[in-house]
Amino acid sequence: xxxxxxxxxxxxxxxxxxxxxxxxxxxxxxxxxxxxxxxxxxxxxxxxxxxxxxxxxxxxxxxxxxxxxxxxxxxxxxxxxxxxxxxxxx
Amino acid sequence: xxxxxxxxxxxxxxxxxxxxxxxxxxxxxxxxxxxxxxxxxxxxxxxxxxxxxxxxxxxxxxxxxxxxxxxxxxxxxxxxxxxxxxxxxxxxxxxxxxxxxxxxxxxxxxxxxxxxxxxxxxxxxxxxxxxxxxxxxxxxxxxxxxxxxxxxxxxxxxxxxxxxxxxxxxxxxxxxxxxxxxxxxxxxxxxxxxxxxxxxxxxxxxxxxxxxxxxxxxxxxxxxxxxxxxxxxxxxxxxxxxxxxxxxxxxxxxxxxxxxxxxxxxxxxxxxxxxxxxxxxxxxxxxxxxxxxxxxxxxxxxxxxxxxxxxxxxxxxxxxxxxxxxxx
Amino acid sequence: xxxxxxxxxxxxxxxxxxxxxxxxxxxxxxxxxxxxxxxxxxxxxxxxxxxxxxxxxxxxxxxxxxxxxxxxxxxxxxxxxxxxxxxxxxxxxxxxxxxxxxxxxxx
Numbered sequence: 001x002x003x004x005x006x007x008x009x010x011x012x013x014x015x016x017x018x019x020x021x022x023x024x025x026x027x028x029x030x031x032x033x034x035x036x037x038x039x040x041x042x043x044x045x046x047x048x049x050x051x052x053x054x055x056x057x058x059x060x061x062x063x064x065x066x067x068x069x070x071x072x073x074x075x076x077x078x079x080x081x082x083x084x085x086x087x088x089x090x
Numbered sequence: 091x092x093x094x095x096x097x098x099x100x101x102x103x104x105x106x107x108x109x110x111x112x113x114x115x116x117x118x119x120x121x122x123x124x125x126x127x128x129x130x131x132x133x134x135x136x137x138x139x140x141x142x143x144x145x146x147x148x149x150x151x152x153x154x155x156x157x158x159x160x161x162x163x164x165x166x167x168x169x170x171x172x173x174x175x176x177x178x179x180x181x182x183x184x185x186x187x188x189x190x191x192x193x194x195x196x197x198x199x200x201x202x203x204x205x206x207x208x209x210x211x212x213x214x215x216x217x218x219x220x221x222x223x224x225x226x227x228x229x230x231x232x233x234x235x236x237x238x239x240x241x242x243x244x245x246x247x248x249x250x251x252x253x254x255x256x257x258x259x260x261x262x263x264x265x266x267x268x269x270x271x272x273x274x275x276x277x278x279x280x281x282x283x284x285x286x287x288x289x290x291x292x293x294x295x296x297x298x299x300x301x302x303x304x305x306x307x308x309x310x311x312x313x314x315x316x317x318x319x320x321x322x323x324x325x326x327x328x329x330x331x332x333x334x335x336x337x338x339x340x341x342x343x344x345x346x347x348x349x350x351x352x353x354x355x356x357x358x359x360x361x362x363x364x365x366x367x368x369x370x371x372x373x374x375x376x377x378x379x380x381x382x383x384x385x386x387x388x389x390x391x392x393x394x395x396x397x398x399x400x401x402x403x404x405x406x407x408x409x410x411x412x413x414x415x416x417x418x
Numbered sequence: 419x420x421x422x423x424x425x426x427x428x429x430x431x432x433x434x435x436x437x438x439x440x441x442x443x444x445x446x447x448x449x450x451x452x453x454x455x456x457x458x459x460x461x462x463x464x465x466x467x468x469x470x471x472x473x474x475x476x477x478x479x480x481x482x483x484x485x486x487x488x489x490x491x492x493x494x495x496x497x498x499x500x501x502x503x504x505x506x507x508x509x510x511x512x513x514x515x516x517x518x519x520x521x522x523x524x525x
Contacts, residue, residue, distance in 0.1 A: 001428050003091065005469055008435030010098055015442035017102055019454070020125055021109045027451055027508040029121045031458055034500055035445060037151070038462050038493065039438070040128045042469055044135055044143075045489065047095075049473055051138075054482030055310045058303065059135060059144045061489050062320060065296050066152035068496040069327045070124065072285055073156040075507045076330055077163055081117070082511035282506060288499040292492070 002050045009046065013039045030074050037067035096136050103129045120158045127151040137200075140311035141229045144303075148319035153404055156326060160411030223385045225308040233313065234389040238361075238372040245357055245396055252350045252403035259410040282331075289331040296324035304397050308386075314393040318400025325401075326408050334412055343409065346402045353399030360391045427475040434468030437461045451508060452515045459501030466493050 013036060020032035044060040106126045113119040127150030134143035198205035219231045233241055304317030329337030360372070367376040374388025375381035444457025470490045477483040 001431055005431045005435045005472075006095065008439045009469075010095065012438050012442035014098075014102055015446050017106060017125060019445050020122060021105070025451055025508075025513060026117055026121075027504060027511075027513060028454065029118060030504060031445065031451075031455060033121050033124050034504065035441070035458050035462060036125050036128055038466060038497060040132055040147075041489065041493065042438070042466060043132055045470060045473060045486065047136065049476065054477065054480070054485075056135070056140050057482060057485040057489070058306070058311055059131075059140060059147060061299065061485060061492070062144060062303065062316070063131070063147045063151070064489050064492045064496070065292070065299065065320070066148055066323055068292070068492075068500055069296075069323050069330070070152050070155050071500045072289070072327065072330050072503060074121065074159060075503050077159040078117070079507050079511060080163060282503060285499055285503045288495055291495070295492075 002046050005046050006043065006050065009039050009043045013043070026078055030071065030078065033074070034067065034071045037063070037070065041067065092136060096133060099129055099133050099136065103133070116162055117159075120155060120162060123158070124151050124155040127154065141227075141313065141316070144311045144316045145319070148316050148323065152323050153319055153326070153408075157404075157407055157411060160408065164411065222381070223389075224382050225386070225389070227308055227310060227312075229311075230307050230313055230389065230393075234392055235374060235385055238392065241392070241396065242357055242361070242372070245354060245399055248399055248403050249350060249354050252399070252406050255403075255407045255410050256347075286331045289327055293324050293328050296327065297321055300324060304393065305390075307393055308389065314396025315400055317393075317397045319404065321397070322401045322404035322408070325405055329408070329412065334409070338409065341405065343406070346406045346409070349398045349402030350406065353395040353397070353402065356395035356398065357392050360388055360395070364388070423475050427472045430468050430472030430475065434465045434470075434472060436465075437468060438465035441465060449518075450516050451513060452505065455501060455505055455508075459497065459504075462501075463494065463497040466490070466497065 016032045016035040016039065020029050020036070023029045023032060041060050041064045044063060045057060048054060048056040048060065103126065106122055106129060110119050110122045110126065113122060127146060131143045131147040131151060134140075134146055202208070215228055215232060215236065219225070219228050223231045223235055225231055300317045300320035300323075303312040303320055304314060305312075307313035307317070325337065325341060328340065360374070360377075362371070364373040364376055365371050369376035372388075375384045377387050378384040438461065441458050441461025444461065445454050448454040448457055467490060470486055470493075474483050474486045474490075477486060
């Protein structure tokens with residue numbers, strides 16, 4: 001039963017990657033990175049159970065925390081950049 | 091089935107790499123490299139290398155993206171285009187790629203039990219670790235005890251990186267915290283209430299989890315490097331939501347320098363203590379009554395040293411980039 | 419009892435997978451940043467909770483279930499916050515939603 005969830009998550013990761021490559025504005029790309037991060041957390045949790053190694057859940061927990069920090073940092077720097085440059089098309 | 095997932099992720103990796111190379115704007119390249127690190131962490135995890143996956147996720151996808159964005163704020167943000175097409179590099183790279191692919195034909199298959207590494211190297215470590223060191227995580231045993239010199243070298247690489255950054259980007263602590271003007275950039279995300287509340291709620295848990303990873307490294311994936319990255323990520327979150335001034339008052343440059351040096355001193359100190367007690371340099375067996383307790387004590391102390399130096403260095407680099415940007 | 423837990427777990431995992439996939443499709447096909455944001459963030463949080471609940475049911479009462487519950491709580495707190503921060507940053511940087519004339523008004 002974990003295979004179905006894993007396949008759905010992997011497909012969504014590729015869709016998020018497509019948005020990161022395409023997105024006309026920088027915020028689209030940040031959105032894609034955030035989505036990719038959450039999907040990675042899910043993938044790590046599901047595969048930890050797929051392998052029967054629940055003690056690998058520490059990685060998913062660490063990554064859930066790091067993802068949030070990464071998105072906030074990107075937003076702070078992007079805001080400072082926008083204040084200076086006044087254009088959103090990257 | 092595992093191979094299928096691995097191949098799929100590797101394909102995504104190649105597409106991301108193309109995206110990074112073709113991106114003209116460096117912000118885009120940095121964000122795509124964040125995705126690249128995430129994919130690498132997932133691939134390491136699928137290949138059953140949990141410690142490496144944890145380090146890659148914590149360092150590559152979190153802290154490295156933040157540091158690169160901080161560096162970008164100080165420089166040009168567009169890549170200068172190539173002046174003309176050059177054929178020599180493409181030919182060289184293609185030839186090297188073909189040679190490497192040809193070399194992999196001779197490699198043993200993934201997980202092949204007949205491979206030399208599974209016949210000679212791995213069984214020795216797997217058999218000796220319960221007898222000599224007696225901790226469940228063999229990776230930590232190898233990293234901290236069997237190959238302690240290598241880890242000492244890695245620690246000094248990180249130490250040198252921290253010192254290099256302190257030399258190159260002039261240390262603001264000489265002018266004191268008064269020079270940080272209360273500009274919009276120094277405020278961080280102060281005026282954004284929702285991230286501020288949630289961030290404040292999370293910072294103690296992130297630091298606590300970092301300490302858990304540090305001390306749990308003997309039993310599961312973890313250790314000094316991962317813990318250092320997590321704890322510094324917690325302090326970076328605090329600096330992001332409360333502003334540079336407050337964060338530097340909480341943990342000043344003096345404390346960070348003490349942490350960088352203190353970690354290295356602790357590690358080397360444990361080594362010298364081994365010599366003073368009658369063993370060799372970095373021989374932990376002589377540190378306590380029986381060899382196994384000595385090994386546990388030694389591993390605990392050196393992992394603490396590694397965690398201290400990694401935290402100090404990552405926070406120093408972050409503050410050096412982020413605090414410098416406000417003096418422009 | 420075992421069957422009930424298994425069936426519930428299957429349903430939760432499949433529903434979570436469906437929502438996650440819908441979110442991905444939405445992020446790719448929606449016309450504007452704010453609509454993509456809406457699609458991605460809502461389905462992110464919901465799909466995550468469903469999938470993790472499905473796995474918690476399989477884990478039973480153990481340390482793994484507590485860790486999964488911790489991951490669920492953290493993601494429940496941080497996904498909406500990240501979405502808010504992102505939309506706020508986009509708005510403050512001047513990105514405006516495109517006005518769209520609906521088909522009913524045109525005819």
